[in-house]
Amino acid sequence: EAQVTQNPRYLITVTGKKLTVTCSQNMNHEYMSWYRQDPGLGLRQIYYSMNVEVTDKGDVPEGYKVSRKEKRNFPLILESPSPNQTSLYFCASRYNRNSNQPQHFGDGTRLSIL
């Protein structure tokens, strides 16, 4: 089954404790993204990757890092989480940046930073 898998689904943690949200897709997609979703603000892109070892900032990259060492994986790293990073996070992938095929989303990760 074609899917985007992100873990964990839920996490409550404290300010300053480094955390990683993993994302993996099994569709051989080149293009992957991370979004955060906040009430009234919609989905905002944090980082994206057009292929292995190619990553770039989205609209709200501050406080986040990513890596793309393998095509299937695109982890999101919060080196020193702060309460304003409490949000619902989605990883997504599609075939490539030009593709109009559906963008597949993971189930979401609900992060609470205390």
Place this chain on the structure above:
Amino acid sequence: RKEVEQDPGPFNVPEGATVAFNCTYSNSASQSFFWYRQDCRKEPKLLMSVYSSGNEDGRFTAQLNRASQYISLLIRDSKLSDSATYLCVVKGGPDNQGGKLIFGQGTELSVKP
């Protein structure tokens, strides 16, 4: 001004009603347009693409007006199961924001018995 703006919600309608969602976008170089559906803070899923000539999928009709930079979604004979948040999504071309998908903030629809 937001890049993609949608009607503020929520829309509360009775079953069987026809409901219309409107969306405007600011970047005239945008190339592709979509409506996504999101159920109760679950992941967004593609509902339908929007083509210049307009397109229909069962009870759903999407329209695009490039001159006015306006997109619409019409749902006829609404069902309880249509209750969700509808996201207007615009994609830039490869030389325009790297093909990024830009999401509107969404309009919540609640269909009542």
